[in-house]
Amino acid sequence: MRKPIIAGNWKMHYTVEEAVKVAKELKGLVKGASADVVICAPFIQLPALVAELKGSNVKVGAQNMHFEEKGAYTGEISPGMLEALGVDYVVIGHSERRQYFNETDGDINKKLKKAFKHSLTPILCVGESLEQREAGTTEEVIRAQVVKDLEGLSADEAKEVVIAYEPIWAIGTGKTATSEQANETIAAIRKMVADIFGAEVADAVRIQYGGSVKPSTIKEQMAMSDIDGALVGGASLLADDFAKIVNFGV
Numbered sequence: 001m002r003k004p005i006i007a008g009n010w011k012m013h014y015t016v017e018e019a020v021k022v023a024k025e026l027k028g029l030v031k032g033a034s035a036d037v038v039i040c041a042p043f044i045q046l047p048a049l050v051a052e053l054k055g056s057n058v059k060v061g062a063q064n065m066h067f068e069e070k071g072a073y074t075g076e077i078s079p080g081m082l083e084a085l086g087v088d089y090v091v092i093g094h095s096e097r098r099q100y101f102n103e104t105d106g107d108i109n110k111k112l113k114k115a116f117k118h119s120l121t122p123i124l125c126v127g128e129s130l131e132q133r134e135a136g137t138t139e140e141v142i143r144a145q146v147v148k149d150l151e152g153l154s155a156d157e158a159k160e161v162v163i164a165y166e167p168i169w170a171i172g173t174g175k176t177a178t179s180e181q182a183n184e185t186i187a188a189i190r191k192m193v194a195d196i197f198g199a200e201v202a203d204a205v206r207i208q209y210g211g212s213v214k215p216s217t218i219k220e221q222m223a224m225s226d227i228d229g230a231l232v233g234g235a236s237l238l239a240d241d242f243a244k245i246v247n248f249g250v
């Protein structure tokens with residue numbers, strides 16, 4: 001039985017003070033949730049969020065990191081720095097990083113491997129563009145991402161990766177993939193994981209849906225056979241809305 005995982009991605013929003021205020025409110029609203037709960041926040045908010053959420057069931061994640069341990073990489077943050085802070089998760093390969101910061105599957109693969117060396121659970125994002133979906137190449141595109149991104153991981157590591165299926169056309173657009181569409185692609189991703197690592201890993205790996213998830217959509221999404229949670233952008237910014245999603249619409 002896979003434990004659901006709901007992660008909020010605050011992207012580039014909030015000052016440190018604002019972030020702490022939302023976190024304080026959120027932790028009271030999601031006490032006793034049946035899902036794992038994570039907030040992935042901008043780097044400068046992480047120390048304050050780790051302190052604010054200590055002892056609660058809300059874990060803290062980063063939205064990116066470098067794959068090198070240290071060095072002349074101006075503006076970057078290393079995996080060891082996140083580990084030392086007490087961060088538990090890190091989003092890797094979000095489509096916004098692939099699109100605006102030219103992240104390649106090679107970079108993403110190095111980051112995944114490094115995350116495990118620093119006890120960080122990676123949330124690996126994969127997904128197709130609208131053109132790719134319309135051209136009927138969704139599975140081909142995602143298979144290439146999954147194969148390259150997970151290359152060289154051990155079965156035990158692969159089991160721990162949280163995969164977020166995010167169709168790019170559904171991110172921040174208000175266009176949610178139908179629950180059936182999301183479930184179908186997520187089942188296909190599970191099969192891809194099975195082809196590489198075997199049935200036991202595929203059965204254990206948690207795969208989220210992301211793209212315009214809202215309190216009104218989550219119940220139906222969570223009722224699907226293969227959807228194990230959500231990666232939530234816009235609707236994670238307000239504690240009330242995000243708590244409703246964490247509690248599956250209630």
Ligand SMILES: O=C[C@H](O)COP(=O)(O)O
Pocket residue numbers: 009094166170171172173174210211212213231232233234235
């Ligand atoms: O990381 C989150 C996703 O990009 C989804 O964002 P969204 O819920 O605002 O569409």
